[in-house]
Amino acid sequence: MEDIFNATPLKKDLQTSEPKVDQAVAKLRILQQGKEVLEEESDQIKSVRDSLQIELQKLQTEAYQLERVHKDKEELCNKLQFQFDESEQDCVRQLKNSKQSEGLMEQYKCEIQEYKLKHRKQRLKFEQQLHLLIEQHKNLRSIFTPERLPDEIKTTESRKVQLESAEEMKLAQLSQLDEELQDTRTQKQVGIGP
Structure with missing residues (x-):
């Protein structure tokens, strides 16, 4: 562009009031060519600017969507973290309850075993007493038979x-x-x- 303006400097001659027509036509052609070049460049710049503007809008829309997705995921992450913390606390409580239940179960097992042993001893004692009574009954029966009664x-x-x-x-x-x-x-x- 500078070449166009610098190629034909305007000379002002005090003696000639009108420039030469050929020079003016040449300058006019050069200026028209420069104008066309500038218009083409301007159109290209406008086209690039429009495409960049469209791309910028797309990128802004995508950024907004990504921000929303990020915010949603962050909220989800916070919810999941809260649920995880609650689950962990619940798990600790259940583990504690489970240990207490196991302790009680062991205690009850011991008590049941003691009760069974006590019951078994009582049953054996009863069986011995019953056996002794049966033997005594047999002895009494053998002594007091009808055949021996007169004697x-x-x-x-x-x-x-x-x-x-x-x-x-x-x-x-x-x-x-x-x-x-x-x-x-x-x-x-x-x-x-x-």
Whole structure:
């Protein structure tokens, strides 16, 4: 462009009032060519500017969308972090409860085992007592059978007679001792009195 303006400098001649027509036409052509070149460049610049403007709008729209996506993801991340923290706390609580439950379960197992052992001892004791009663019943049954009953009655009657005679003897001895005691008391009273 500068070449166009510098190629033909305007000379002002004081003596000639009008420039030469050829020079003016040449300058006019050069200026027209320069104008066309400037218009083409201006059109190109406008075209580039329009395309850049469109691209800028697209980029701004994309940036806005990306900001919204980023904001949404950040909110989601915060929610997920909150849920994770709550889940972790819940997990810790459940683990603590689980340990307490395991402890209680062990305690109950021990108590159940003790109860079973106690019950088993009682059952064994009962079984032994029952076995002993069965044996005693068998022994009593063998002693008091209908076949042996008349002999047992005779033996019991003879023992009764023996006990009665022994009792009579004891009563006689007691009576004799009582008489002797009475005599002794009387003798003491008689000896002490006069």
